[in-house]
Amino acid sequence: MSKIIAERYELLELIGQGGMADVYLAKDIILNRTIAIKILRTSLAKDPIYVTRFQREASAAAALSHKNIVEIYDVGEDEDKYYIVMEYVPGRTLKELILKRGAVHVVEAIDIMKQVVSGIAKAHQLGIIHRDLKPQNILVTDSGVAKIADFGIASMQSLAQVTQTDVIMGSLHYLAPELARGEKATVQSDIYALGIVFYELLRGEVPFNGESPVNIALKHMQEDLPSLLEFNPSILQSVENIVIKATAKNLNDRYHNVTEMLEDLNTCMERPNEKKLEFVYDTETEPTIVLDSRSMFNSANTTNVASTTESIQDDKVKDEKGLKKLLTKFKNLDIKAKVAIIVGFIFVAGVTTFLVYANIRPDTNLMPDLEGKDKEQAIELLKEYNVTISDDIIEELSDEYEKGEIVKTDPKKGSTIKEGDVVKLTISKGKYIVVDDYLGMDVNKAEKALKKLGFKVIIEKEVSSKTKGTVIEQSIEKDEKVDPTDKDREIT
Template sequence: MDTTLDPLLGHVLDGRYRVDARIAVGGMATVYRAVDTRLDRVLALKVMHPGLASDAAFVDRFIHEAKSVARLAHPNVVGVYDQGTDGTYVYLAMEYVAGCTLRDVLRERGALRPRAALDILEPVLAALGAAHRAGLVHRDMKPENVLIGDDGRVKVADFGLVRAVDTNTTASSGSLLGTVSYLAPEQIEHGTADTRADVYACGVVLHEMLTGAKPHDGGTPAQVLYQHLHEDVAPPSRVAPGVAPALDDLVVSATARDPRLRPADAVALLAAAREARASLTDGQLDAVPPSALPDRGTAGSEDRTSVIPRPVPSRAAAEDALNRTSILAMPPQEPPAGPAPTRAGRRPPRRGVLALVAALLLVFGVGASVWYINSGQFTRVPGVLRLPQQEAERKLAAAGLDVRAEQEHSDVVPRGQVIETDPGRGARIRGNGTVTIVVSQGPEVVKVPDLEGRPLSKARDELRNAGLTPGTVTWVFSDKVAQGSVLRTEPGAGIKRKPGTAVAVVVSKGEPVEAPDVTGDSPGEATRKLREAGLKVEVETERVFSEQEKNTVAEQSPGGDTPLARGDKVTLTLSKGPEMVEVPDVEGKSADEAEEELRAAGFDVEVSRFFFGDTVWDQSVDGGEKAPKGSTVTIRVR
């Protein structure tokens, strides 16, 4: 990578960060290796391109997302230390990870064994799961953003920042193709991205790790986008025979084109991945995929292109050698001068030999004392992370260390394995010192309490006290549980769930009450009947025309055939009496014309025929008179 023209190299940004080397260039920013001159530590510096830095709205979103990610403390997320501006440069100071990216690994090894693929996928999902639960969506998951440290740790980079990226991130077809390969269909079609878009991208990445190839591959970005929208991701075994069905199911589920069919978030996908791993045999986990590349050794690895290069050897090792206790010992003294030898080969006087021995003993004694004070009484804490508790305790005891165990819940580390140690791996500790290990209790879970028969208000309090969230309330009729008390919960009593999980509550409406039909009754009589049935009554002020007599009940809502709960309200509407409408004069007209005209005026019609005629010669209500709307007018035809 040509860096000769980069003006930031050698520059001290914001009076603090000395830029030493350029690591990578992206569509939004350039990443440098830098040194924090205040804290004397190496870090990665992401500097926004000047063309984007001139957009105030873009910078605001860049800063806002940086603050969000900075609050996301997770061991598998690249940490954000600082954010600032120096002239036209807007930057982020981030954790520096010495190692390579998943893209480098895939380029060097081709397809990975299932065990290795899951070993990478699980910490990625743990990081995404923590972000999803914190309200963040990555939006640009791909192998380039998965960093693998020299110590084997897996970290996810560029959390949350890609939301601010616009077309500047797709300036070239190459970079666009690298991005579109992992876009979910809803991102392409609607421009929306929630947690399930990250799940889709992780499914594509897993497919690529298992097969060595992207599931959708076209000559142009447009072709890839079309395939995302119209073609399902094929099971990996179709490309790499031998991939276990459980892994096929995992990829197919995560990459469903309909987001509703995918796991809801990375936490759910992580659970599915662990379940799939548990179902596989060692042979299936360690199967070599057909497209795996032969190991090219360390020589090839030195020439690989890496977004996060391996660190340049520092002077620390040399300085450590210069500080060894041996150089602190006093130089040997010359033996005291004695009589000159009288002939060749004569031994020096005995006193001189004793003085020399004493001097050497003094040198070695001082050296040993200094060594013991500085190093001899110390040892290094061995690494025990992810080991079962008993194995970790044996390993620490073998190093001469005492162990104190503490328990802590973890969504990522399986139950019984070590989450962390204090002091940490590689730290110096006195040979008889104590190492505290934190052992996972597995995910924190609580049992759903048994709430049957509890009043709704008390049931909600009990759910909160148990660390759960009261969810939706559904009311149903029941002749076994009193009205207003809980029938059951969903999930049911005794089921274990994470703290904060919403629990739906089904509440009894009591036995159903049959409301009496009070249409045609006076308001007082109707009210009495309904109250005796245990119902509340409300009378509407507005009245309606009705076939019922004036000032009686024209309508009731709900109707008399609707089951109600005790205490439900019934609304009554009173009648203004029938609406009087003028009857058309249809005598002398044909039967069809007369019937049509009368119906149009709001009347029912009954035809009475004499012989075989078709002319109306009489009608039951004379034309011009008024009759109740909806009443029946009889016409006589001959």
């Protein structure tokens, strides 16, 4: 299948496929070395938003230099093929290792995790969150060196690309509860995934399986991980405690940064008498429950209400004697005390009645979170609320959301809405173009890249100590934001 990319990289064979790109074993003809080259799928290469993000995030990954991160050598484009040239790591993925061997010996598992966590620590220092940590994205050489791959690229996957069952099932096994709730990825989301990877190394399988992605996500949100010590009693409690802390559902209980996790990995084998880590929650505080008023009074719920009413009647009979004693005490109080108690009772009853009415009134609901969804998804989600989506849609640029995705709503998410209300949407008209650093780049290559982003390129020449044809200055600074809808944008 011999083919040359950029007159330099000879493709030898296909060695991997992902949701957005294909990975080939290749040879760098100039440097005469074996490399791996990842090429963006043709269908995505036609989308300028994906291309821009691919280039920007690949550049960010290239800035990472660490022995436990796959090194990026080059990023480019050739005949509408966008590629990343990277270090070729002979060996297998951590997933393949687990599938072949099952549970890994605790000492080896700790060694692998030290390497992986060390690499992630470097990324987090530079503000890069992996977002898709799993054994499939960790390569292990025959000599036992672990290297993390696919930095930043995972964040490119929009909902449109995560529709394949294998993609969903593969990632959800390592998905932090807050991500399953639709919250943003943070360093603690990566830490949760690291905890699940550590569990899988020690157990030989993931903690939660299910028939559907929703089932798996719910388990991550609601259930404790099965005990590692029940599976293998020889594992020290201090080792399991690392998994427990890394995968804590409450972010306050979870490691706040990977450095803390790395410190525990370095010392866990020196703490043989450690007690099991348990998080204490306030069990007396009842959680807020939002009821769907339309389904509240169906036949099943009516049965529950009837049985509850019978229970209350039983309690009422049992408490009659106690009530008589309270009335006797009340009669013996002076007038001021009696008035104070009656006023207090009326106030509490009034507040309670208001809250009950506000929560079960048939025409009242809470505005759902529509951010990041498109208009069609919003229409589908709002059907049951019997509200109208305004035709007056606002469009604005966004740092976070792709073109066509909802940036915000009016009313805001979580606020009260009722039947007949009008919902206004603010939709992203695309992300800002973030200007790269072209200093030191060949002027022809820089001009070509900028023209693809829609810039009019003005070239000025001056004498310099730099190599002829090298960019020595640019009129728009690196990381400056530019409106992609501005048709007259130019750069010198």
